[in-house]
Amino acid sequence: MARTQALMLEIATGDARPISKQIVDGVRMKVATGELALGVQLPSVRGLAQQLGINPNTVAKAYAELTAEGWLESRQGLGLFVAPPRQRLSRAERDKRLDEAVSRFVHDVVALDLPADEVLVRLGLELQACAPKKTA
Amino acid sequence: MARTQALMLEIATGDARPISKQIVDGVRMKVATGELALGVQLPSVRGLAQQLGINPNTVAKAYAELTAEGWLESRQGLGLFVAPPRQRLSRAERDKRLDEAVSRFVHDVVALDLPADEVLVRLGLELQACAPKKTA
């Protein structure tokens, strides 16, 4: 392992999220699910930028955030690699962020006037799909 | 009923959401939970703006969105009132928005590396708290 991977990432111009956040979300999801295994090298800043047709600075910014969050590891002059899993955030910080995410989601969903059951089932499936898969 | 209500809304400057969205979310929540009953008149655009210390245009923008969504009803020269509940969005539109909200939430939560159970329980409680209360 530890070889560079193609990183089938797609940037949707119609997506409301900024490009850098799309990259962060996409890579983070792939690491969390195990699609990007420990030690795998990511495409270079300039390489991914060219592949996606965007500015290298935008990729660098996304990579910097992923590194700060502990998902990636930087080796100067070599590249970026998937970092070993570890506790990245304090309990308090995680609770705070969870509260914010829950609040945001509830605000979004209340506007739809849907039964709570349906929402929970729908979300449960999605969360399960993102659980780490040890075996491919 | 149908009298004006004080609308205990709070605008948090620390909140990342734009002010107008905070108003939309707040009012929508109060209508959904029944805290703002059918037919109740809302504070005037200028009145709420002064109360919150913000620009009247910002309030008008929020009210316009709530009216477009079907939560409020406008009577020219009289004011804005809580509208009777009705199907505001098509099935397809609601599914689309639910998908987006779920996706956004999952992306936020994956970053926290928390057990899915905990997240679902936490969210279930919050959704229940926002269910319509027929009786005060």
Next chain:
DNA sequence: CATACTGTACTAGCACACACAGTACAGCAG
């Protein structure tokens, strides 16, 4: 009628975030 409220619709300016463009530097491999 006049006055004082309502919502609504504009224009204009300012601040901020985002993406882009270009340049530069340090570290590693051949």
Next chain:
DNA sequence: CTGCTGTACTGTGTGTGCTAGTACAGTATG
């Protein structure tokens, strides 16, 4: 050395959100 890696800057343009000011139509009251 050359060529790749990440990283750090300085700008520039654009879009969004909030503010400010003005104007107009509809309704109620005197």
